[in-house]
Amino acid sequence: MTMGLLGFLRSTPRFGEGWGSWVDWGILISLGVCTIIVVLIATTHLLYRRRATARPALVLSLVSLGILPLTLLPLGNFTAVEYAKQEQFCATCHAAMQPYVDDMRAPNGKSLAALHYQDNLAPTQPGIQCYACHANYGVHGTFKAKLQGLSDAYRYVTGTFTTPIRLRSPFKNEECLKCHLSSRLFRTVRLHQDMQGQVSAPLINGTVACGMCHASGHLVGGGES
Amino acid sequence: MGAARDRSSDGDRWARRLITAAEVLVGGVAVLGIGAWLTLNPILLLLFLFSQPLLLLGVCLFAAGALASDASRRSPAPSSARDPAWSPAGAGRK
Numbered sequence: 001m002t003m004g005l006l007g008f009l010r011s012t013p014r015f016g017e018g019w020g021s022w023v024d025w026g027i028l029i030s031l032g033v034c035t036i037i038v039v040l041i042a043t044t045h046l047l048y049r050r051r052a053t054a055r056p057a058l059v060l061s062l063v064s065l066g067i068l069p070l071t072l073l074p075l076g077n078f079t080a081v082e083y084a085k086q087e088q089f090c091a092t093c094h095a096a097m098q099p100y101v102d103d104m105r106a107p108n109g110k111s112l113a114a115l116h117y118q119d120n121l122a123p124t125q126p127g128i129q130c131y132a133c134h135a136n137y138g139v140h141g142t143f144k145a146k147l148q149g150l151s152d153a154y155r156y157v158t159g160t161f162t163t164p165i166r167l168r169s170p171f172k173n174e175e176c177l178k179c180h181l182s183s184r185l186f187r188t189v190r191l192h193q194d195m196q197g198q199v200s201a202p203l204i205n206g207t208v209a210c211g212m213c214h215a216s217g218h219l220v221g222g223g224e225s
Numbered sequence: 226m227g228a229a230r231d232r233s234s235d236g237d238r239w240a241r242r243l244i245t246a247a248e249v250l251v252g253g254v255a256v257l258g259i260g261a262w263l264t265l266n267p268i269l270l271l272l273f274l275f276s277q278p279l280l281l282l283g284v285c286l287f288a289a290g291a292l293a294s295d296a297s298r299r300s301p302a303p304s305s306a307r308d309p310a311w312s313p314a315g316a317g318r319k
Contacts, residue, residue, distance in 0.1 A: 027262055034258035041252045052244045053237055053294035065247045065287035069254075069280045076258060080274050083265070092267050150275065153268045 023086075026079030033072045040064035090130040093156045096165055099220045104130075111219040133175050133217070164220065171217060173206045236297030243290030250283035 041064050048057035083089060091101040104113040113133070155161040180186040187199060191213070194200040202208040211217070254276045261269035 030258060031262040034255040034262070037255040038252055038259065041248050041255075045248075050241075052241045053290075053297075058291055058294065061244060061248075061287060062291070065244070065251050066284055069251050069284050072255075072258070073277060073280055077274065077277055080261075080270050084267075084270065089265075089267060089270075092265070150268075150271045153271055157268060 023079060023082050026075060027083065030072065030076045030079050033068055033075070037064050037068050037072070040068070085130075087130045093153070096156055096161055096163070100165070100218050101130075103218045103220050109219070112214065112217050114219075170209060171211060173203060173208075173210050176210045177204065234297075236293055240290045240294035240297060243286050243293060247283040247287035247290060250279045250286065254280045254283070 040060055044052070044057055044060045044064065048054055048060075051057055052061070087101060087104075090097050100113070103109055103111055104117045106114050107118065109115070109118070116133070152161070181199065181204075186192060192199055192203060200208070203210070254273070257269065257273050257276055260266070261273040
């Protein structure tokens with residue numbers, strides 16, 4: 001289900017560059033801080049059994065229960081959220097998500113996902129193509145989306161998910177417009193314009209879905225998704 | 226004498242309990258973090274993210290325990306507690 005830390009650190013490309021991106025360092029430093037916390041707590045217990053309030057024990061505890069957790073809080077959070085943007089993170093649920101990742105990576109794919117991926121149109125940095133369009137889903141996004149991601153992960157592990165995978169709500173136009181709205185090509189298409197030549201309001205507010213005219217996001221299993 | 230000592234030891238006992246609770250919370254999150262980062266398992270990573278408030282709670286519990294420990298150390302014992310020769314019977318004699 002997962003490649004593990006060593007596999008991730010050896011895999012390339014991730015951000016289109018070799019090992020040493022800040023996510024790599026964030027993961028290693030977070031792992032190191034967690035390990036030091038556990039070791040210090042164990043050491044404090046061994047050395048100061050039943051004397052947890054002795055001054056030397058309190059000094060050790062200040063590091064393990066104060067300074068290091070407060071360091072881990074922002075570091076671990078941001079590293080986890082940034083790592084979760086990676087397409088490898090999405091693909092770790094192989095049985096459910098691999099067809100979508102394969103569709104995206106297909107060299108001659110005709111789905112929107114494949115077209116964006118092959119031409120590197122979507123992301124600001126390579127390796128986060130899933131997140132670029134599904135930014136409101138999963139770990140990165142609203143708290144509700146995070147909870148949904150957790151429930152999806154639970155369903156995957158327990159094998160209670162159903163195929164084909166369905167989005168919980170229709171794909172929002174804003175996920176397309178966040179990139180395309182400022183595009184000259186998009187703005188000059190007559191169908192996208194209102195009578196005044198501006199981008200039409202139904203497109204912006206989602207009344208008219210982009211998917212009504214454009215190719216499906218993913219073409220999985222011979223059908224549209 | 227006994228009452229002052231009891232209060233001090235009560236405070237210390239509470240401090241130890243708070244610190245132990247903090248160790249459980251912070252240690253648990255750290256162990257989860259080790260598992261999450263070693264395996265990069267998405268479920269463990271999500272659980273690690275959702276357990277961050279426990280980390281903060283652990284820090285607060287440690288702070289409370291440290292303050293309680295400091296307070297119990299500072300609480301002054303009455304002079305009677307320091308003088309083992311003192312007895313209530315002799316206190317009224319001159």
